[in-house]
Amino acid sequence: MGQTIQIEKANSLKEKPDVSTVKFGTVFTDYMFTSDYTPEHGWEEPAIVPYKNLEISPAANGIHYGQSVFEGLKAYRNGEDILLFRPDENFKRLNTSLERLAMPKINEETSLNALYELIKLERDWVPDGPGQSLYIRPFIFADEAFLGVRSARTYKYNIILSPVAGYYGGQLDPTSIYVEDDYVRAVRGGVGDIKCAGNYAASILAQQKAAELGYEQVLWLDGVEQKYVEEVGSMNIFFVRNNELITPKLNGSILSGITRKSLIQLAEYKGYTVKEERILLDDLRDGLRDGSISEIFGSGTAAVISPIGRMNVHGEDYVVNDNQVGPVAQDLYDHYTGIQYGTLEDPFGWIVKL
Amino acid sequence: MGQTIQIEKANSLKEKPDVSTVKFGTVFTDYMFTSDYTPEHGWEEPAIVPYKNLEISPAANGIHYGQSVFEGLKAYRNGEDILLFRPDENFKRLNTSLERLAMPKINEETSLNALYELIKLERDWVPDGPGQSLYIRPFIFADEAFLGVRSARTYKYNIILSPVAGYYGGQLDPTSIYVEDDYVRAVRGGVGDIKCAGNYAASILAQQKAAELGYEQVLWLDGVEQKYVEEVGSMNIFFVRNNELITPKLNGSILSGITRKSLIQLAEYKGYTVKEERILLDDLRDGLRDGSISEIFGSGTAAVISPIGRMNVHGEDYVVNDNQVGPVAQDLYDHYTGIQYGTLEDPFGWIVKL
Ligand SMILES: Cc1ncc(COP(=O)(O)O)c(C=O)c1O
Ligand SMILES: Cc1ncc(COP(=O)(O)O)c(C=O)c1O
Numbered sequence: 001m002g003q004t005i006q007i008e009k010a011n012s013l014k015e016k017p018d019v020s021t022v023k024f025g026t027v028f029t030d031y032m033f034t035s036d037y038t039p040e041h042g043w044e045e046p047a048i049v050p051y052k053n054l055e056i057s058p059a060a061n062g063i064h065y066g067q068s069v070f071e072g073l074k075a076y077r078n079g080e081d082i083l084l085f086r087p088d089e090n091f092k093r094l095n096t097s098l099e100r101l102a103m104p105k106i107n108e109e110t111s112l113n114a115l116y117e118l119i120k121l122e123r124d125w126v127p128d129g130p131g132q133s134l135y136i137r138p139f140i141f142a143d144e145a146f147l148g149v150r151s152a153r154t155y156k157y158n159i160i161l162s163p164v165a166g167y168y169g170g171q172l173d174p175t176s177i178y179v180e181d182d183y184v185r186a187v188r189g190g191v192g193d194i195k196c197a198g199n200y201a202a203s204i205l206a207q208q209k210a211a212e213l214g215y216e217q218v219l220w221l222d223g224v225e226q227k228y229v230e231e232v233g234s235m236n237i238f239f240v241r242n243n244e245l246i247t248p249k250l251n252g253s254i255l256s257g258i259t260r261k262s263l264i265q266l267a268e269y270k271g272y273t274v275k276e277e278r279i280l281l282d283d284l285r286d287g288l289r290d291g292s293i294s295e296i297f298g299s300g301t302a303a304v305i306s307p308i309g310r311m312n313v314h315g316e317d318y319v320v321n322d323n324q325v326g327p328v329a330q331d332l333y334d335h336y337t338g339i340q341y342g343t344l345e346d347p348f349g350w351i352v353k354l
Numbered sequence: 355m356g357q358t359i360q361i362e363k364a365n366s367l368k369e370k371p372d373v374s375t376v377k378f379g380t381v382f383t384d385y386m387f388t389s390d391y392t393p394e395h396g397w398e399e400p401a402i403v404p405y406k407n408l409e410i411s412p413a414a415n416g417i418h419y420g421q422s423v424f425e426g427l428k429a430y431r432n433g434e435d436i437l438l439f440r441p442d443e444n445f446k447r448l449n450t451s452l453e454r455l456a457m458p459k460i461n462e463e464t465s466l467n468a469l470y471e472l473i474k475l476e477r478d479w480v481p482d483g484p485g486q487s488l489y490i491r492p493f494i495f496a497d498e499a500f501l502g503v504r505s506a507r508t509y510k511y512n513i514i515l516s517p518v519a520g521y522y523g524g525q526l527d528p529t530s531i532y533v534e535d536d537y538v539r540a541v542r543g544g545v546g547d548i549k550c551a552g553n554y555a556a557s558i559l560a561q562q563k564a565a566e567l568g569y570e571q572v573l574w575l576d577g578v579e580q581k582y583v584e585e586v587g588s589m590n591i592f593f594v595r596n597n598e599l600i601t602p603k604l605n606g607s608i609l610s611g612i613t614r615k616s617l618i619q620l621a622e623y624k625g626y627t628v629k630e631e632r633i634l635l636d637d638l639r640d641g642l643r644d645g646s647i648s649e650i651f652g653s654g655t656a657a658v659i660s661p662i663g664r665m666n667v668h669g670e671d672y673v674v675n676d677n678q679v680g681p682v683a684q685d686l687y688d689h690y691t692g693i694q695y696g697t698l699e700d701p702f703g704w705i706v707k708l
Contacts, residue, residue: 025413025501032412051464055407056412058386060513061377063495064424066551067558068417102558105597132512137501141417147491147516149554149561149588160412162501184543187577191538191556197420197551202545204421207504223541224578234503 003035005114010050019163020277021126024302025135025349026162033118033138037104046110048118051160055309061152062141067082068197069097070139070330072301074164075119075260075354077126077133078342084352085340087112087136089258091331094138096105097194102151103140111138113160119354122161131337135302141197161271172325172333174309175298177232178215179281180206181314187223187252191228192253203233207321214313221281223253229279234305235298239284240328242292248278253280259299259336265348266336279311288318295326304340305333359387359468359653360476364404371501373481373517378656379489383479384404387492387513391458397511400464402472405514416495422551423451424493426655427474427612428518429708430479431487436473438706439694441466441490441613448492451548455551456505457494464603465492469513470543470575473708476515484693485520488657495551520626526679526687529652531586532569533635535668539584539607541577546584557587569666571652577607589652590614593638593683596646603630613653613690619702620690624628626682635667642671642672649680658694659687 007101013030042249064069066186071090091108098105115136119126124136138159142152183206186192191199203218210218220236221336222228229239229248236257239246245267249254262272289295296308309323318325338344342351366386369602382405389400414652416422425444430437445462450461469490473480480488492513496506537560540546545553557572564572574592576582585591585604591612593600599621605611642665651661663677674680692698696705 028498028499043676047688051412053409055409056414058405058493059382059491059516060408062417062494062551063422063550064491064554065556066420066422066553068419068420068551068555100559101555102562114583135417135501137413139412139418141450145380145382147489149557149560151562158412162413182543187538187541187544189577189580191552196552196555197416197418197422198422198550199544199553201420201422201552203453203503204505205454205593208456209603213476226543244571245440307402324657 002200003044006047007119008047008049008140015216016125017163017336018032019132019167022165024164026161026283028089029122029163031118031308033114035052035118035157037155039153043106046114050120052070056143056157059145059147059262060143064142064147065142065149066196067101067152068141069094069101069102069103070137070195070197074133074301075136077128081342082354083127083340083342084354085302086117086258086262086350087115087352088189090138093195093258094140097196098140100191101196103142103155106140106157111167114292116354118159118161121154123354125161125163127163129165133164134161137162144326150238156227157330161228172307172330174307174323174325175217176215176310177217177219178213179219179221179314181221181226184223184226185220190223190253193250193255194254213312219311222251227281229281229284232298234302236299237268238297238299239279239285239287239293240295240326242271244275245274245328246277246279248279252275257300259301261302262350263299263336264333267332269347270331270335281320285313285318288313288320294321295328296320298330305306305329357698359471360401362401362403364484369478369519373486374519376485376517376519378448381518383476383515383543385475387468389511391509392398392513392658396458400468402475404613408510411499413499413501414497415500416497418501419496419503420550420552421455421457421506422493422495423448423455424491424497424549424551427490428487429480430653430695433483435696435708436477436530437482437694438473438708440612440616440704441469441706442680447549447610447612448494451550452494454545454548455550457496457509458513461493462571470708472513472515477708479515479517481517482706483519487518489516491516504613513538514702526659526684528572528661528677528679530569531571531573531662532659532666533573533575533668534564534569535575535580538577538580539574542606544607547604549609556590561587567666575667576605581635583635583638584608588656589654592617592651592653593633593641593647594680595641596632599626599628600631600633601628602633605632605679610701611654613655613658616704617653617686621686623701624685624689639667639672642667642674648675649682650674651683657693660682
């Protein structure tokens with residue numbers, strides 16, 4: 001890349017939906033970003049084109065052998081301003097993912113500029129209801145028509161946009177989690193710390209099992225000993241223990257969430273003590289029993305903070321904070337979303353205003 | 355499915371290539387099988403259509419979240435006869451893979467019949483050179499336009515065909531392997547025992563590292579202790595120790611190869627003792643040092659048997675059987691490929707003749 005971005009105009013624009021009734025990730029805007037990679041020319045023909053189907057070979061390598069990575073971030077509206085939250089972090093992580101799957105890296109600067117162009121063009125799609133936003137999905141996969149296990153020669157890079165409602169209309173609402181001690185999501189030396197397609201498909205069966213048992217999400221343990229707490233489906237996890245915030249230390253099999261990282265920074269700024277630790281499930285359970293764990297919540301781009309009100313450990317059900325939103329979760333949520341929507345000051349330089 | 359299979363004829367046929375010069379998995383035949391899944395109608399519209407690009411949504415769930423599985427088998431030519439090797443086993447394993455990724459199962463019977471129709475139509479594409487065959491690739495992925503982690507509602511099922519040359523022109527030739535003790539391919543509780551797209555992308559970096567160190571393939575260890583031998587890139591592994599055949603026991607993270615299973619059966623039929631064991635890498639290394647391990651070979655559909663002549667364990671290089679094809683590998687290879695090509699009797703009922 002590094003070239004200027006061509007814009008191909010659409011003949012007609014879609015009608016914008018009532019975002020509050022839209023299911024997450026099912027409605028897409030009028031335009032998308034696209035760029036193709038060849039070994040000869042690198043990432044070329046960066047363009048913004050009308051949102052349309054992709055034409056790919058049935059032998060497209062990424063479908064067969066999984067060279068496919070993605071990112072997820074959001075654009076928020078504050079009146080006429082459109083705000084992005086740390087988009088540089090997402091493109092940085094995209095490159096980490098690309099590297100791990102032996103895929104060609106992107107130019108982060110060019111990607112950011114392309115995203116800004118795209119969002120400016122699509123600014124009317126950024127909704128303004130409480131908790132609403134425009135979800136941004138950059139993704140890259142191997143499209144070389146070739147059956148075999150090696151780094152592919154050609155790739156497709158797209159960014160698509162989807163207007164989304166806030167979880168629970170922008171209010172916090174406790175969820176429930178099931179601690180999975182049979183299925184394994186990731187192991188050190190594997191790919192649990194990147195956002196690649198394969199990680200998610202592998203998690204669905206455990207998710208279904210949790211749902212059958214009456215829990216909304218899965219809490220994963222480490223893949224080696226199955227004793228340490230790692231993360232929730234697509235969220236990192238935090239515990240409040242004796243008024244301190246604790247979260248599992250990054251260990252090579254946990255995804256380094258941008259929300260996690262930013263919440264740690266915000267919490268410390270606000271005067272909380274934050275500790276990154278290896279957390280034994282049994283210690284967590286003891287803390288639930290003796291009441292020293294007063295809150296648990298997940299963190300991620302989709303829900304920002306998701307308080308956990310009920311948790312199943314080894315078949316036993318524990319209620320956390322009376323299944324109510326706790327004060328720490330609420331405090332961090334209010335401050336964090338205030339920064340994201342531009343209603344509170346951003347002392348960290350996180351926000352890009354378009 | 356269960357319906358009759360529609361055939362849409364192509365307007366013109368491709369010129370057939372000289373298969374001996376074709377790179378594996380890069381040339382495809384004139385037709386492909388296709389069927390689409392919806393929750394309302396199950397697998398419907400099974401059809402044989404001209405080989406062509408797929409049109410999919412940029413939000414196709416399988417690309418983003420990896421619900422994508424495949425199989426690999428071959429058709430062999432013996433004069434006017436076209437022979438398939440245990441195709442039922444591949445569709446059975448496809449269902450195992452589908453189940454693990456919470457994807458809808460296929461009807462194995464209907465799939466077999468569709469495959470037979472397709473191969474009959476494409477019989478002229480089955481090459482007749484030594485070691486040559488028609489590689490068959492069934493694959494299924496989620497194509498629902500939807501960003502989110504749950505079992506998708508719609509799927510695409512295709513079978514494509516690719517004429518391939520024999521490895522080394524149908525001769526055996528020793529390869530070299532590097533024992534990977536840093537990266538991990540699979541762990542119990544994960545998806546190492548199925549053929550899903552994500553497993554392969556995750557392995558490429560280790561493959562590149564092995565290549566840089568001068569080895570052609572990677573030998574993976576178990577993901578928990580990183581001490582037990584599991585399998586090679588896309589092959590299972592066998593050792594000859596004191597004239598007995600040893601192969602790692604299936605443990606939930608090793609793919610259950612159809613070649614592995616069939617070779618065990620053939621070897622026992624031929625009077626070999628075969629043992630399925632948990633194999634410590636250190637025991638293997640000791641066996642290489644003291645000479646009790648006389649042969650090592652990989653087994654898989656692509657190469658059938660691939661003798662290993664050189665192996666790197668913890669940074670030390672060991673030569674196996676003077677880097678020559680061993681007698682056991684040769685004996686099994688000759689018998690096995692004899693059955694596959696119909697030049698030797700098939701006492702097991704493995705062959706389907708079309
Ligand atoms: C596996 C996993 N863990 C954690 C997260 C949270 O990361 P972030 O805060 O960057 O959204 C996500 C979602 O992106 C994820 O997919
Ligand atoms: C990971 C893996 N192991 C082993 C094998 C060998 O299996 P099969 O003998 O069925 O080809 C394959 C190839 O299919 C594979 O992908």
